[in-house]
Amino acid sequence: MEARFKPGDAVRVRKVYPLGHIRTPFYIRGHSGVIERLCGSFGNPEELAQMRSGEPEQPLYRVRFRQKDVWPGYRGNAQDVLEVEIFQHWLE
Amino acid sequence: MKDSGNYQPYSYFQLMEVSLRELLVEKGIVTEAQVAAAVEDIRNITPERGARVVAKAWVDEGFKTRLLQDGTSACEELGLDIPALKLVVVENAPAVHNMIVCTLCSCYPRMLLGMPPEWYKSRNYRSRAVREPRAVLAEFGLHLSEKTRIRVHDSTADMRYLVLPMRPAGAEGWSEGRLAAIVTRDCMIGVAVPKLI
Amino acid sequence: MIERGHHDMGGLPAGKVEPTEHDYAEWERRVDALRLLLSGIRGGKKLMTVDELRKNIEALPPDAYERMSYYERWVTSITQTMIQRGVITTEELGRKMEEIEKRDGSKI
Numbered sequence: 001m002e003a004r005f006k007p008g009d010a011v012r013v014r015k016v017y018p019l020g021h022i023r024t025p026f027y028i029r030g031h032s033g034v035i036e037r038l039c040g041s042f043g044n045p046e047e048l049a050q051m052r053s054g055e056p057e058q059p060l061y062r063v064r065f066r067q068k069d070v071w072p073g074y075r076g077n078a079q080d081v082l083e084v085e086i087f088q089h090w091l092e
Numbered sequence: 093m094k095d096s097g098n099y100q101p102y103s104y105f106q107l108m109e110v111s112l113r114e115l116l117v118e119k120g121i122v123t124e125a126q127v128a129a130a131v132e133d134i135r136n137i138t139p140e141r142g143a144r145v146v147a148k149a150w151v152d153e154g155f156k157t158r159l160l161q162d163g164t165s166a167c168e169e170l171g172l173d174i175p176a177l178k179l180v181v182v183e184n185a186p187a188v189h190n191m192i193v194c195t196l197c198s199c200y201p202r203m204l205l206g207m208p209p210e211w212y213k214s215r216n217y218r219s220r221a222v223r224e225p226r227a228v229l230a231e232f233g234l235h236l237s238e239k240t241r242i243r244v245h246d247s248t249a250d251m252r253y254l255v256l257p258m259r260p261a262g263a264e265g266w267s268e269g270r271l272a273a274i275v276t277r278d279c280m281i282g283v284a285v286p287k288l289i
Numbered sequence: 290m291i292e293r294g295h296h297d298m299g300g301l302p303a304g305k306v307e308p309t310e311h312d313y314a315e316w317e318r319r320v321d322a323l324r325l326l327l328s329g330i331r332g333g334k335k336l337m338t339v340d341e342l343r344k345n346i347e348a349l350p351p352d353a354y355e356r357m358s359y360y361e362r363w364v365t366s367i368t369q370t371m372i373q374r375g376v377i378t379t380e381e382l383g384r385k386m387e388e389i390e391k392r393d394g395s396k397i
Contacts, residue, residue, distance in 0.1 A: 040250075108365065175330050
């Protein structure tokens with residue numbers, strides 16, 4: 001599967017709440033950040049959890065979010081960030 | 093792993109462990125020897141491994157660059173046996189502090205640091221580290237200035253994280269061994285910084 | 290609420306972090322060893338993924354998740370995974386548990 005994003009790209013985490021085993025945390029859905037790096041391609045954990053192959057491997061990114069964008073009333077340095085690994089199919 | 097005649101009654105879960113293991117051995121899936129060897133491996137992996145990596149990065153700029161680029165390959169350069177570990181190393185700086193958490197379970201670079209501490213797996217750490225890192229760090233006795241930028245890393249997928257702390261002032265000219273001794277597990281998770289001893 | 294798994298706790302309010310340490314018991318190390326081997330590491334036959342381990346932990350009822358210790362969740366999850374995979378059956382497990390109770394003695 002081809003990597004759609006590159007470091008520096010602005011992305012948004014899909015705001016959807018399906019069932020199954022998911023590695024995109026609830027707290028980050030719907031939030032916007034920036035690609036920090038492409039980690040590589042890995043088997044889809046949602047499928048691997050169901051004893052399926054998880055193929056084709058999906059690009060996995062580290063995405064950087066500003067804390068003040070994620071948490072209402074965040075107290076701290078305005079430059080504080082949260083960096084989360086997110087699979088490509090969760091990003092738009 | 094046998095009966096000295098002097099044992100505690102099994103809990104339900106201990107009974108499950110014994111039962112599962114014996115079934116797997118009977119079915120030829122694992123041997124007791126393999127389990128025993130893996131247990132020894134687990135016992136022998138301590139944060140000292142991670143500390144060696146940090147100390148090397150402190151004395152060798154080239155290694156440090158490679159470590160930050162590809163953590164796994166750099167560790168393998170040191171002869172560390174780290175199967176299945178995909179390592180990202182994040183570097184502290186005078187105005188940047190890194191902190192690691194796995195909110196969804198307790199992913200941890202076990203092959204470098206051994207078994208994770210109880211608090212790392214706790215609800216309180218996993219819930220609050222992403223949202224109020226400064227407050228959590230203060231509970232560990234680490235008080236960061238407002239001017240320090242905090243990067244919290246949530247280990248949600250295949251990568252595992254190690255914090256490369258800053259080498260403290262006063263540790264110039266130290267040997268790698270002496271440097272490694274001041275790099276504690278908590279420094280490599282990001283809830284502490286190395287102190288001179 | 291079903292949209293948020295009980296395990297998916299990032300950002301929820303919680304209490305002070307107690308810097309507790311834990312002296313691992315041998316049975317806990319054996320659980321970790323089984324997980325390693327069954328994941329195909331250290332020469333073991335790969336019969337499970339970390340994803341199945343996580344999924345089965347996430348499937349624990351919330352009160353059980355809270356009450357159980359880390360390795361209690363793991364041994365439960367690994368065992369469930371082996372049953373799901375057909376490596377062992379519920380019947381085999383039950384018979385083995387009875388056998389061990391009789392042999393080694395146990396209290397539940």
